[in-house]
Amino acid sequence: MLKLYSYWRSSASYRVRIALNLKGLAYEIVPVHLVREGGQQFSDAYRALNPQSRVPLLVDGDFALNQSLAILEYLEALHPQPALLAGDVRTQARIRAFCQTINADIQPLQNTGVLKYLGETLQVDEQARAAWLRHWITRGLAALEDGLRAMPDAPFVFGETAGWAECLLVPQIYAATRFGCDAARYPRLSRVAAHCASLPAFQRAHPDAQPDAGG
Amino acid sequence: MLKLYSYWRSSASYRVRIALNLKGLAYEIVPVHLVREGGQQFSDAYRALNPQSRVPLLVDGDFALNQSLAILEYLEALHPQPALLAGDVRTQARIRAFCQTINADIQPLQNTGVLKYLGETLQVDEQARAAWLRHWITRGLAALEDGLRAMPDAPFVFGETAGWAECLLVPQIYAATRFGCDAARYPRLSRVAAHCASLPAFQRAHPDAQPDAGG
Missing domain, CATH: 3.40.30.10 (Glutaredoxin)
Incomplete structure (x- = not known):
């Protein structure tokens, strides 16, 4: 297994x-x-x-x-x-770019090691660390939201089924909520994440459903 | 074009x-x-x-x-x-993981916007910003070097031809050198980058060979 x-x-x-x-x-x-x-x-x-x-x-x-x-x-x-990466070459390219934006432009700035370095080595206080988190997360998600403007509305980011975009988006929205970001800047992404929350595959993957939750 | x-x-x-x-x-x-x-x-x-x-x-x-x-x-x-992504499914997976380590774990912490935020918003001085750069770059490259220990030595990271690994590695070594990192922690990666520097495809891509170089 x-x-x-x-x-x-x-x-x-x-x-x-x-x-x-x-x-x-x-x-x-x-x-x-x-x-x-x-x-x-x-x-x-x-x-x-x-x-x-x-x-x-x-x-x-x-x-x-x-x-x-x-x-x-x-x-x-x-x-x-x-298939979690559906569509033609251009659609797949757009999905990969969406995922990489979260993977390379947003998440790296919120990770545990970076926050620890900011606090312990650079003596950045808790309030300034919280502002740092909100800055990078909101900037990244707002730009992703803007990039979707030209696309027809749909239950998921790229159409009628969940795939990689939602695998990346849902954990990022979870982090955004945890760190107090303003969801009004990315309403469509928030709607997709809320829809995903009703599906068993996402529910079973949620942090609170893990064997090590709360530890 | x-x-x-x-x-x-x-x-x-x-x-x-x-x-x-x-x-x-x-x-x-x-x-x-x-x-x-x-x-x-x-x-x-x-x-x-x-x-x-x-x-x-x-x-x-x-x-x-x-x-x-x-x-x-x-x-x-x-x-x-x-092909710049050669090999079977496992080799391709290893190449992608190598690339993502540079893309998501190292580069995001050295980019212009992050350094600007550290300096202007968090008032982190130049010396502490330089230490930040060296910390994340050296940590990431040293771990990549360690991950290659079990692999046979070769002119390129994953064998006899240049591909995605070198597309990611060479610019990262360029940044590491620029920011004063200790290349002794990643001798094999440095050797590969030095070999690439002798090839026209890499020479023409070098920052100094660009129309906007030095600007």
Whole structure:
């Protein structure tokens, strides 16, 4: 069975959990606590599996793979149905660009290690850290919202079915809400996320539904 | 002809220039200055093309695409030869994970907007900003180097030909050198980058070879 090294509140872990659920694949969660014991991801045992010391990590037999978007591509190649990256070459390109915006422009600035460095090394206080989070998240989501203006409205970001865009979006909206961002700047994205919240694949992937929730 | 909106010293633009050169595709560079005039990427004209206000942006006829890794995937789908993502599913997954580590874990913390926020909004002085850069770049590259330990040595990261890994690596090593990182922590990656520097596709993509160089 697939094993997913995951932390309940990690956005990147949450993305992969949604994808596995949408594909109907069985997997076992192995919790890695990113704060406790100075961060279990820095333990020798975990570092041997993943030198990047980050979650998620997917283990498929003797093959270990890190990086959430590389994992999504790998799952798509091995288990093409249901397709989470649908459409022609241009549509797929747009979906990938949407995902990369969250993956490379927003999420990296909200992650645990960065917030720790801001607080402990740069002595940035809690209020300024909260403003930093809201700045990058709101800027990124607002620009994604603007980029969708020309597209017809639909239940999901790119049409009638959930896919990679929602795997990335839902954890990002979860983080935005947690950090007090103004959802009025991205109403359409918020509507998609709210719709996803009614679907079992998303419900089972939610941080609060994880074995390590609240830890 | 393809148009690439690019800034000479932008890592993400540099990646796409290398890929276009390796594929032997003709393209026109449209410079976007990320600092001058408060950042030309924030102009109304550019924002209409790319609401994210970032470079690079590839324009192929009536189709505009942002995000460097989405652009690499798009070029690979339309112009499969020479392949820049070679190998079986597992090798491709490893290459994608390598690229995402640079794209999502390293580069976002060194980009112009983040450094500006650190300096202007958080009043982080130049020395502390330099330490921030070295921290994230060295941590990321050292972990990538560690992840390659089990692999046979080769002229390029994943074997005998240059591909996506080098498109991402070479601009990251360029930034690491510029920001004074300790190359002794990633000797193998430095060797690959030095080898790439001898190849015309990489030479023509170099920041100093751009029409907007030094601006």
